[in-house]
Amino acid sequence: MAAKPPAGDPVQDAPQVAAPQHAAAGLPAIGHTLRIAQQQMGMRRTAQTLLKVNQKDGFDCPGCAWPEGDKRHTAEFCENGAKAVAEEATLRRVTPDFFAAHPVADLATRSGYWLGQQGRITEPMYLPEGAERYEAVPWERAFAIIAEELKALGSPDAALFYTSGRTSNEAAFLLQLFAREFGTNNLPDCSNMCHESSGSALNETIGIGKGSVSLEDLHQADLIIVAGQNPGTNHPRMLSALEKAKAAGAKIISVNPLPEAGMERFKNPQTPMGMLKGAALNDLFLQIRIGGDQALFRLLNKLILEASDSASGAGSGATDEPFIREHTHGYEEFAATARAADWDETLTATGLERAEIEEALRMVLASKRTIVCWAMGLTQHKHAVATIREVVNFLLLRGNIGRPGAGVCPVRGHSNVQGDRTMGIFERPAPAFLDALDKEFGISAPRHHGFDVVRSIQALRDGEAKVFFAMGGNFVGATPDTEVTEAAMRRASLTVHVSTKLNRSHVVTGRRALILPTLGRTDKDVQASGKQFVTVEDSMGMVHASRGNLTPASPHLLSEPAIVARMARAVLGEESATPWEEFEKDYATIRDRISRVVPGFEDFNARAARPGGFTLPHAPRDERRFPTATGKANFTAAPVEYPELPEGRLLLQTLRSHDQYNTTIYGLDDRYRGIKGGRRVVLVHPEDARALDLADGAYTDLVSEWKDGVERRAPGFRVVHYPTARGCAAAYYPETNVLVPLGATADSSNTPASKSVVVRLEPTGAGTGGGE
Ligand SMILES: Nc1nc2c(c(=O)[nH]1)N[C@H]1C(S)=C(S)[C@@H](COP(=O)(O)OP(=O)(O)OC[C@H]3O[C@@H](n4cnc5c(=O)[nH]c(N)nc54)[C@H](O)[C@@H]3O)O[C@H]1N2
Ligand SMILES: Nc1nc2c(c(=O)[nH]1)N[C@H]1C(S)=C(S)[C@@H](COP(=O)(O)OP(=O)(O)OC[C@H]3O[C@@H](n4cnc5c(=O)[nH]c(N)nc54)[C@H](O)[C@@H]3O)O[C@H]1N2
Ligand SMILES: [Mo]
Numbered sequence: 221m222a223a224k225p226p227a228g229d230p231v232q233d234a235p236q237v238a239a240p241q242h243a244a245a246g247l248p249a250i251g252h253t254l255r256i257a258q259q260q261m262g263m264r265r266t267a268q269t270l271l272k273v274n275q276k277d278g279f280d281c282p283g284c285a286w287p288e289g290d291k292r293h294t295a296e297f298c299e300n301g302a303k304a305v306a307e308e309a310t311l312r313r314v315t316p317d318f319f320a321a322h323p324v325a326d327l328a329t330r331s332g333y334w335l336g337q338q339g340r341i342t343e344p345m346y347l348p349e350g351a352e353r354y355e356a357v358p359w360e361r362a363f364a365i366i367a368e369e370l371k372a373l374g375s376p377d378a379a380l381f382y383t384s385g386r387t388s389n390e391a392a393f394l395l396q397l398f399a400r401e402f403g404t405n406n407l408p409d410c411s412n413m414c415h416e417s418s419g420s421a422l423n424e425t426i427g428i429g430k431g432s433v434s435l436e437d438l439h440q441a442d443l444i445i446v447a448g449q450n451p452g453t454n455h456p457r458m459l460s461a462l463e464k465a466k467a468a469g470a471k472i473i474s475v476n477p478l479p480e481a482g483m484e485r486f487k488n489p490q491t492p493m494g495m496l497k498g499a500a501l502n503d504l505f506l507q508i509r510i511g512g513d514q515a516l517f518r519l520l521n522k523l524i525l526e527a528s529d530s531a532s533g534a535g536s537g538a539t540d541e542p543f544i545r546e547h548t549h550g551y552e553e554f555a556a557t558a559r560a561a562d563w564d565e566t567l568t569a570t571g572l573e574r575a576e577i578e579e580a581l582r583m584v585l586a587s588k589r590t591i592v593c594w595a596m597g598l599t600q601h602k603h604a605v606a607t608i609r610e611v612v613n614f615l616l617l618r619g620n621i622g623r624p625g626a627g628v629c630p631v632r633g634h635s636n637v638q639g640d641r642t643m644g645i646f647e648r649p650a651p652a653f654l655d656a657l658d659k660e661f662g663i664s665a666p667r668h669h670g671f672d673v674v675r676s677i678q679a680l681r682d683g684e685a686k687v688f689f690a691m692g693g694n695f696v697g698a699t700p701d702t703e704v705t706e707a708a709m710r711r712a713s714l715t716v717h718v719s720t721k722l723n724r725s726h727v728v729t730g731r732r733a734l735i736l737p738t739l740g741r742t743d744k745d746v747q748a749s750g751k752q753f754v755t756v757e758d759s760m761g762m763v764h765a766s767r768g769n770l771t772p773a774s775p776h777l778l779s780e781p782a783i784v785a786r787m788a789r790a791v792l793g794e795e796s797a798t799p800w801e802e803f804e805k806d807y808a809t810i811r812d813r814i815s816r817v818v819p820g821f822e823d824f825n826a827r828a829a830r831p832g833g834f835t836l837p838h839a840p841r842d843e844r845r846f847p848t849a850t851g852k853a854n855f856t857a858a859p860v861e862y863p864e865l866p867e868g869r870l871l872l873q874t875l876r877s878h879d880q881y882n883t884t885i886y887g888l889d890d891r892y893r894g895i896k897g898g899r900r901v902v903l904v905h906p907e908d909a910r911a912l913d914l915a916d917g918a919y920t921d922l923v924s925e926w927k928d929g930v931e932r933r934a935p936g937f938r939v940v941h942y943p944t945a946r947g948c949a950a951a952y953y954p955e956t957n958v959l960v961p962l963g964a965t966a967d968s969s970n971t972p973a974s975k976s977v978v979v980r981l982e983p984t985g986a987g988t989g990g991g992e
Contacts, residue, residue, distance in 0.1 A: 238896070249299040520580065
């Protein structure tokens with residue numbers, strides 16, 4: 221199976237490589253930010269937008285879900301937040317003339333980078349059956365086409381409504397309401413590929429699928445473990461929080477196969493000293509093998525238990541017995557399993573030295589308040605849920621949940637991905653949520669579960685689903701097994717994308733396709749009742765308002781809530797008693813409904829208007845109450861797993877460069893990792909490279925091996941000798957999604973295992989010839 225690099229793309233992929241950097245942010249970051257911002261927005265817009273990011277009267281940064289502190293700097297943004305803003309507030313435009321000049325077949329040969337760089341989409345566009353080009357279409361006609369296709373379906377479950385995590389609470393609430401009134405729970409979202417494993421593990425163990433710490437907690441912690449996360453690139457503002465924690469005496473351990481620049485040294489661009497000197501953040505770097513985390517935490521748990529056995533000295537009080545007795549369930553079984561953990565197996569699974577783990581243990585035992593932060597390095601493995609459960613065991617053992625300075629901190633990706641879930645974007649909604657929805661709207665929402673992302677692709681592939689609607693995102697670009705997914709998408713009768721910018725999903729279409737251009741976070745949103753704001757929820761459960769201030773990219777754009785409201789009217793017609801028109805006119809009327817359906821949103825309109833917003837309740841954090849099936853925090857016991865690596869193979873993780881936002885590519889550099897001018901690189905440990913006879917600079921195909929025997933190939937990657945953990949490799953997503961088998965997912969969360977792909981490396985051009 222081949223994934224040809226796009227032919228005819230004016231963008232050259234010719235990576236140049238220098239030594240990786242050891243410090244993140246600082247002056248080069250500021251220069252880089254301003255350059256990108258001005259290229260996209262010009263001087264005036266740059267000043268107009270960047271000063272409004274994350275201010276109390278401004279808009280929420282579309283970059284990531286990291287919370288804003290209470291004392292905000294004038295410039296409360298980071299390099300990568302600024303790039304996200306520039307990308308959206310760009311002055312470049314994709315008009316109907318552009319589509320007239322570029323047939324879909326031409327666009328399909330372009331890279332995602334090129335597509336995204338063309339600018340903001342200005343008018344609704346329609347690709348009729350058999351047509352070569354998208355053509356401009358009036359909004360009313362677009363909604364009529366959607367209605368036609370949806371009504372023609374044999375069952376509401378043949379429709380899929382995908383959401384990417386930038387969508388506001390208001391739009392998300394309307395979309396799930398519409399889907400359920402229409403009759404389906406098919407509400408897959410980007411979370412299915414992201415923190416679903418965290419949600420699964422946390423729901424089961426602590427009774428709520430969200431993190432339990434605030435920024436204040438981070439500042440008060442004694443020990444912060446950052447596992448499987450690259451904050452320097454993906455959550456740069458988190459580095460300020462880590463710096464502050466350190467200044468107050470916290471220790472930091474990072475667990476990662478890669479030495480990531482931000483964790484090594486951070487030059488805070490918001491303080492003069494920080495800019496010059498920078499602070500080392502890491503106290504201990506555990507360079508773990510991909511997928512070794514469950515084994516690591518399991519062994520630490522055994523060692524904590526053993527420390528608590530030894531009556532004397534440091535050992536006593538190693539576990540929090542009163543907490544365990546009063547608040548937890550399943551301790552005995554867990555402890556027996558943990559005690560059986562094996563040093564040798566752990567060293568194999570983790571690739572770590574005994575002394576490193578002993579050092580980590582000393583730091584763990586010395587800490588009274590411990591927080592574990594994590595992201596995709598833990599969630600995208602077959603045993604991701606078991607791994608995160610082991611992290612919970614680790615925290616429960618010493619009572620590190622539900623008190624200041626301690627807790628679980630899954631660091632979310634998209635800026636409102638957590639809020640979308642709170643609003644009911646979920647294919648497996650809780651019965652209580654549906655009951656409340658039914659009561660408020662007088663509907664009867666379906667109770668059977670819908671499809672998640674992977675099941676949606678399978679349903680399209682198998683002809684079970686026929687209409688695909690996306691509220692944002694880039695479904696075919698972000699999902700695994702690119703060739704399978706693209707073929708599946710082409711079987712749809714209609715694909716609809718509510719989008720700001722062009723991407724791959726617009727050119728891999730169903731029989732008919734629509735692009736519905738929408739307002740972004742930075743755009744002013746004026747409806748019949750006047751200027752509107754929307755709300756979002758950050759990674760720590762804070763809900764606040766977001767107000768755009770820019771003139772929209774074109775007068776033809778509709779807001780996301782308006783698009784859902786008009787689609788609902790076109791599809792449901794007179795049958796719906798829901799006041800869709802009113803919702804479109806005044807978003808406060810949507811918030812009124814939310815306040816009556818979603819717990820924690822009482823008096824929503826008044827509280828949202830407050831500067832800084834409000835914090836949602838979180839039972840474990842607020843009252844040490846655990847709303848699980850047992851009514852306690854659950855210890856769990858599962859066999860230790862770690863990826864098996866056949867001889868001569870490498871374990872590939874697919875990750876982000878410094879110049880991308882998921883499938884949106886800002887540029888071709890990955891500054892901290894020393895890579896410039898190209899993205900088709902594979903990072904390999906020099907010793908592994910030598911054993912495989914791969915010189916630095918050689919070109920190789922990545923061929924993934926999975927039990928279905930299908931050969932998945934990504935050709936033409938430049939080998940970079942890089943200090944990753946032994947046996948491991950790294951390359952960027954989405955170029956490598958072609959290698960991730962659709963069926964290779966995490967147990968119980970069904971998240972694609974895109975951080976542990978077994979690959980062999982074949983010299984480009986010398987392989988089976990199947991590559992090109
Ligand atoms: N600028 C920018 N910001 C972003 C995004 C973006 O693309 N660009 N994306 C947003 C989104 S949606 C998300 S979900 C987050 C993603 O944020 P991250 O999770 O930081 O993103 P990744 O680049 O996937 O990095 C995964 C990290 O985990 C490490 N890792 C991989 N495998 C393992 C493992 O087995 N064990 C351990 N311990 N570590 C491992 C990798 O080396 C890497 O440091 O960022 C959000 N913010
Ligand atoms: N191999 C591999 N695959 C992965 C991952 C990985 O680490 N490795 N990470 C996974 C993760 S964590 C995630 S979250 C997913 C991301 O999956 P998605 O969220 O689907 O992808 P994005 O690239 O973030 O979507 C970008 C598009 O969103 C649209 N957009 C941007 N802003 C707005 C807006 O305000 N409104 C609307 N309507 N549209 C907007 C633009 O058209 C843009 O092209 O990818 C997943 N896929
Ligand atoms: Mo994500």
